[in-house]
Amino acid sequence: MSELTKANSNCIVVRKVNKFFGKKHILKDIDLEIPYGQIYGLLGPSGCGKTTIVKIIAGILEATSGEAYVLERVMPQLELMNKVGYMAQSDALYTALTAAENLRFFGTIYGLGKAEIKRRTEEVMALVNLTDDLNKPVQAYSGGMKRRLSLAMAILHSPPVLVLDEPTVGIDPLLRKNIWAELNKMAENGITILVTTHVMDEADRCHNLAMMRNGRLIAKGTSQELQAQIGVNSIEEAFIYYGGQRDDEG
Numbered sequence: 001m002s003e004l005t006k007a008n009s010n011c012i013v014v015r016k017v018n019k020f021f022g023k024k025h026i027l028k029d030i031d032l033e034i035p036y037g038q039i040y041g042l043l044g045p046s047g048c049g050k051t052t053i054v055k056i057i058a059g060i061l062e063a064t065s066g067e068a069y070v071l072e073r074v075m076p077q078l079e080l081m082n083k084v085g086y087m088a089q090s091d092a093l094y095t096a097l098t099a100a101e102n103l104r105f106f107g108t109i110y111g112l113g114k115a116e117i118k119r120r121t122e123e124v125m126a127l128v129n130l131t132d133d134l135n136k137p138v139q140a141y142s143g144g145m146k147r148r149l150s151l152a153m154a155i156l157h158s159p160p161v162l163v164l165d166e167p168t169v170g171i172d173p174l175l176r177k178n179i180w181a182e183l184n185k186m187a188e189n190g191i192t193i194l195v196t197t198h199v200m201d202e203a204d205r206c207h208n209l210a211m212m213r214n215g216r217l218i219a220k221g222t223s224q225e226l227q228a229q230i231g232v233n234s235i236e237e238a239f240i241y242y243g244g245q246r247d248d249e250g
């Protein structure tokens with residue numbers, strides 16, 4: 001069985017992860033299990049630690065204690081860098097280069113051949129609706145266009161795992177819909193997708209969600225389950241409830 005279709009196992013596992021920045025305790029005993037082929041959403045108020053945990057999962061940051069496993073290997077793992085497509089919250093692009101040059105550069109780093117880079121460049125730029133801007137320098141892109149190019153770069157090498165930190169900020173609703181249709185297609189093909197979002201209709205599109213607050217995971221389940229647990233009728237109300245002021249933690 002391929003690593004993309006392993007039954008009854010998890011693609012991403014986080015065990016008792018804690019993270020300190022100096023004396024600040026940012027992540028507190030995070031446990032997470034994400035099965036293969038799921039779109040898993042991470043929600044929570046600004047500053048609760050979403051970016052920090054996804055960076056640890058993507059192998060960009062190290063946990064202070066605890067472990068993160070991706071594809072059954074402990075992170076960070078140099079060999080897995082090719083297998084995890086990571087889209088950061090701030091765009092990591094060479095602005096003096098064109099989009100095509102950025103994609104060629106990253107494609108080469110990912111080990112793709114010339115023909116493959118060309119084929120995938122056409123596919124991913126069509127997906128994010130940037131085909132006509134392929135040869136424009138990135139410094140002439142708008143914020144939303146840069147976001148879309150960042151997403152194109154994260155999926156260029158068809159990684160089995162995608163970690164997307166607020167991927168659709170600054171992207172208009174129609175394109176957002178197309179991107180989500182593509183993420184769904186990827187998940188159906190066994191790709192595992194972890195996404196942070198503040199957009200409630202996106203949260204509703206995830207197979208499973210985890211709610212974070214103050215560095216802790218305080219609730220997990222489907223959108224319906226999270227709503228039912230507290231007797232509300234929308235994920236927005238659940239977000240406000242779980243992200244709210246209940247002072248029951250340290």
Ligand SMILES: Nc1ncnc2c1ncn2[C@@H]1O[C@H](COP(=O)(O)OP(=O)(O)OP(=O)(O)O)[C@@H](O)[C@H]1O
Nearest residue numbers: 021024026044045046047048049050051052053089
């Ligand atoms: N390198 C760092 N050094 C010190 N503190 C940091 C560092 N990175 C993040 N933090 C702090 O950790 C906390 C969590 O930040 P993080 O970016 O993970 O939150 P977030 O939930 O992703 O927020 P947002 O939704 O606004 O992106 C914040 O208080 C932030 O200031």
